[in-house]
Amino acid sequence: MISIDTGTEELICKIENRVATVTLNKPHKKNALGDVLTPALRKTIAILDDDDRVGCVLITGAGDAFCAGGDVSGMGSGTKKNLDTPSSKQEKIDILVEKQKTLTNRIYEANKVTIAAMPGAAAGAGLSIALACDLRVASDNAFITTAFGNIGLSGDYGASWFLPRLIGLAKAKELFYTGDRVLASECERLGIVNKVFPKESFSKDAQSYAAKVANGPVNAFGRMKKNLHSGMDQSLEDSLRLEAIHLIESMNDPESKEAIQAFMEKRKPVFRE
Numbered sequence: 001m002i003s004i005d006t007g008t009e010e011l012i013c014k015i016e017n018r019v020a021t022v023t024l025n026k027p028h029k030k031n032a033l034g035d036v037l038t039p040a041l042r043k044t045i046a047i048l049d050d051d052d053r054v055g056c057v058l059i060t061g062a063g064d065a066f067c068a069g070g071d072v073s074g075m076g077s078g079t080k081k082n083l084d085t086p087s088s089k090q091e092k093i094d095i096l097v098e099k100q101k102t103l104t105n106r107i108y109e110a111n112k113v114t115i116a117a118m119p120g121a122a123a124g125a126g127l128s129i130a131l132a133c134d135l136r137v138a139s140d141n142a143f144i145t146t147a148f149g150n151i152g153l154s155g156d157y158g159a160s161w162f163l164p165r166l167i168g169l170a171k172a173k174e175l176f177y178t179g180d181r182v183l184a185s186e187c188e189r190l191g192i193v194n195k196v197f198p199k200e201s202f203s204k205d206a207q208s209y210a211a212k213v214a215n216g217p218v219n220a221f222g223r224m225k226k227n228l229h230s231g232m233d234q235s236l237e238d239s240l241r242l243e244a245i246h247l248i249e250s251m252n253d254p255e256s257k258e259a260i261q262a263f264m265e266k267r268k269p270v271f272r273e
Contacts, residue, residue: 002053006044010037012062013044018055018214018272019207020048027063032071033125042102049110055214055272057110058206059133060117061126069124069147096156104132104158109229111222113213117206118184118193123147128157131166134225137195137209138184139202144192149179165232166192217255217271 004013004020012023022044024031031037048054061067107114107129116122116130118138124147130136146163148155155176164172167190175182187193197205213221223246231239250256255271262269 004044004047006040008036008040010034011040011044013048015051015053017207017211018053019058019210020051020054020056021058021060021207021210022048024059024061024067027061027065029071030065030068030121031061031063031126032068034071038099038103042099042106045103045106045110049106049112054112055216055218056113056115056210058115058117058210059107059129060203060206061119063120064141065120065126066116066118066122066142067126067129068121069126072151100157104128107132108158108162111225112218113221113225115206115210115213117202117210118142118144119199119202121145124155125157125159128155128159128162131162131192132158135213136187136193137197137206138187138193139199140184140196141199142184142187142196143181144187145181146176146179149177163192166190215271217253217259217269219253219255220250223250 002015004015006013010025012021012025014021022041024037024041026032026034026037033041045057048057113135114133115135115137116133118130118136120139120142122130122142122144124145127144127146130144146155146159148159160172160176163175166172167175171190174180182190182192184193184196188196195205195209197209227239227243227246230242234242255269258271259269
């Protein structure tokens with residue numbers, strides 16, 4: 001096992017069996033995001049995406065929650081005078097846009113497969129982080145909630161972009177407007193969550209799920225991701241062209257050569273030593 005220095009005890013990162021497990025470590029606050037944890041998460045995600053020792057990134061939370069979103073205790077502390085000045089308002093918008101781009105957008109566009117492992121609640125911006133990942137697994141006692149309306153906010157970090165693409169616009173609107181809790185079993189039925197595992201074995205099951213991806217043909221997975229993401233917003237003709245480009249690249253990749261050789265030899269392929 002390899003430990004990665006994140007610069008803070010609020011974020012733990014370890015690499016084992018090619019899975020980089022990133023743990024939000026503020027269980028006393030349900031792993032709420034803050035001025036220490038969030039910058040560390042941004043930095044760590046960027047580092048892991050360029051690390052050849054990593055096959056996939058698993059983001060999870062310590063204790064009985066994934067992430068409760070922003071730390072409410074730190075909100076609303078600015079003065080009204082500063083908030084109302086146009087220049088200050090624009091500056092705040094620009095800063096938030098950049099923060100979002102370097103977190104959930106970075107997770108979504110990562111070359112590596114990203115997985116959110118939810119041992120419990122994913123709420124607000126914490127839900128946005130989970131939705132930004134390629135895959136989501138949940139403990140059978142987990143739930144999600146948009147939660148933004150509970151504190152009179154409209155939402156951020158991409159939840160309004162990710163959620164309709166998973167469950168449709170009408171259902172996404174319902175979850176935003178009501179803030180209802182959606183239990184893990186219902187999340188799986190709706191397609192928000194890919195797998196639900198028992199609470200008792202959740203950590204082990206999540207690691208096994210991630211390891212299967214991490215030890216696969218990660219270069220091919222990266223190309224698959226680009227194909228799928230691009231296909232959401234482009235024509236069939238453009239998608240066919242991109243698939244052709246990536247298929248030719250894959251055929252010349254050592255991963256494909258190893259997979260073909262393994263098939264001929266009736267063994268499992270080994271993509272990384």
